Amino acid sequence: MTNRSPKLVDGMGRTIVNLRISVTDRCNFRCTYCMPADNVAFMDRSNLLTFEEIRRVVTVVSKLGINRIRLTGGEPLMRKDLPGLIKMLSAVDGIDDIAMTTNAYFLKDQAQDLLDAGLKRLNVSLDALDPEKFRDVNRRDCLQAVLDGLDAARNVGFKSIKINAVAVRNFSETEIMRLIEMGRADGFEVRFIEFMPLDADKVWERDKVLFGHEIIERIREKYELIPIDNSLEIGPASEYNFADGKGKIGIITAVSNPFCDHCNRIRMTADGKLRTCLFSADETNLKELIRSGETDAAIAATIQQAVQVKEPGHKINLKDFERPTRAMHAIGG
Ligand code: SAM
Numbered sequence: 001m002t003n004r005s006p007k008l009v010d011g012m013g014r015t016i017v018n019l020r021i022s023v024t025d026r027c028n029f030r031c032t033y034c035m036p037a038d039n040v041a042f043m044d045r046s047n048l049l050t051f052e053e054i055r056r057v058v059t060v061v062s063k064l065g066i067n068r069i070r071l072t073g074g075e076p077l078m079r080k081d082l083p084g085l086i087k088m089l090s091a092v093d094g095i096d097d098i099a100m101t102t103n104a105y106f107l108k109d110q111a112q113d114l115l116d117a118g119l120k121r122l123n124v125s126l127d128a129l130d131p132e133k134f135r136d137v138n139r140r141d142c143l144q145a146v147l148d149g150l151d152a153a154r155n156v157g158f159k160s161i162k163i164n165a166v167a168v169r170n171f172s173e174t175e176i177m178r179l180i181e182m183g184r185a186d187g188f189e190v191r192f193i194e195f196m197p198l199d200a201d202k203v204w205e206r207d208k209v210l211f212g213h214e215i216i217e218r219i220r221e222k223y224e225l226i227p228i229d230n231s232l233e234i235g236p237a238s239e240y241n242f243a244d245g246k247g248k249i250g251i252i253t254a255v256s257n258p259f260c261d262h263c264n265r266i267r268m269t270a271d272g273k274l275r276t277c278l279f280s281a282d283e284t285n286l287k288e289l290i291r292s293g294e295t296d297a298a299i300a301a302t303i304q305q306a307v308q309v310k311e312p313g314h315k316i317n318l319k320d321f322e323r324p325t326r327a328m329h330a331i332g333g
Pocket residue numbers: 027033034072073074075076101102103123124125164165166193194195196197198199328329332333
């Protein structure tokens with residue numbers, strides 16, 4: 001681990017150590033909470049940052065104290081030769097941890113290459129274990145491919161695999177205990193994420209969110225849970241151990257109890273726009289700086305300025321909340 005003093009501290013005193021990089025806005029799924037069913041206007045490929053451009057940004061931010069990277073999308077495994085990018089980023093001085101969030105459809109074939117390239121941790125999105133419910137929410141009939149991807153990841157030796165399930169009222173209730181039982185049996189931490197207003201169809205309403213406390217109550221009907229102290233200081237999830245020692249779960253209460261005070265992350269879209277919040281109204285165009293020949297020092301200074309005015313928090317619960325113009329797949333979740 002390289003010893004660097006943090007140089008990315010925002011106006012609220014939060015130190016930024018985490019960059020989430022979207023490598024594509026394309027996806028082979030059409031999850032109802034994220035993408036429209038059809039007619040998606042994707043970015044032109046010439047607008048995507050190349051691997052070399054992504055490495056350049058990572059090299060710059062690593063010198064500002066960022067040591068954790070997460071690759072996301074769209075579906076990151078749709079980007080050609082993702083292991084090649086991971087290898088390049090693993091070699092950047094100061095990067096200690098590279099993780100990826102994926103729908104796992106292509107994971108079976110790529111798990112070994114991803115591990116060999118230096119990917120450390122995996123979050124797999126899986127909302128339902130009932131095949132019909134899976135098809136309803138993901139608009140694709142391929143639960144088995146996702147389960148095969150999870151199996152492959154475990155078999156090749158990934159040590160940290162989490163399952164992310166979006167918590168939607170009148171949908172997720174039947175899946176909570178199924179996912180929990182699978183997680184306990186197979187060694188995956190299951191994390192429920194409250195449905196956020198980032199769906200392309202714009203059908204989000206507060207009434208459609210299944211809240212974290214309701215999920216906890218449901219699990220406690222069967223299992224004793226012990227809250228893990230300070231989990232919010234490490235990541236966005238409030239985590240709980242099962243009292244019987246068999247695994248843990250996480251709840252991301254992005255709507256009912258946002259973790260903004262502890263937020264230590266920034267994001268970069270596949271077309272090279274820096275976003276200091278998932279719900280940012282403004283973006284900083286890093287691609288333009290790179291392609292116009294700016295120096296590393298100028299890019300670093302621009303990132304520092306953007307971080308300085310990072311949003312104190314999102315406004316989902318306030319009257320003046322405005323949805324971002326990009327849907328989740330085009331931001332990078
Ligand atoms: N395609 C990959 C996947 O699904 O894992 C990576 C990108 S996806 C946008 C990243 C994460 O965002 C997924 O875990 C997904 O469930 C979550 N997500 C998408 N839309 C969401 C929403 N409206 N509210 C909460 N989480 C959402």
